[in-house]
Amino acid sequence: QVQLVESGGGLVQAGGSRRLSCAASGRTFSSYAMGWFRQAPGKERDFVALITWSGSRTYYADSVKGRFTISKDHAKNTVYLQISNLKPEDTAVYYCALTANYYYNLKTPDVYDYWGQGTQVTVSS
16 A cells, blocks of 8 residues: 655745655555646646656646646655646646556546645745
8 A cells, every 4th residue: 555645835926936755665666657646626736747757757738837846755655746936827736646557648637546645835926
C-alpha cells in the first residue's frame, strides 16, 4: 500500500506563488511516476505535471509550462509542485497521484493507482 499526503495549498493573490508538496510513504519502491492533477468546481480532473519516479523526466500541461515546476526529493520521498505567476483560472483542488506502471498516456487520471486527499489553491484577482 501507498499513502500520499499533500500540503501547501491556500489563498494567494494573482501573480503569487505556492509550493505544493506530496509526501509518499509505504511501498513506493516500484513506482513509475507521480503526477499532479487539478479539479475546479464542476470540471473534470485535469493533468498538470508529472515526474518519473527516478526524477529523470518531467512533463507539463501547456497551460502551466513556464509557470509550474515539478521536482522530487529522493531522500524525503516527496514530490514538489512549485506554482508561480498564478492566475485566477489556476484555482482548483490539486491532487498528487502515483502509478506503478508505464502507460503510453500518463496524462490521464485513469492510469494512476494511488491518490492524495487534495489541497485547495485559491487565486484571488
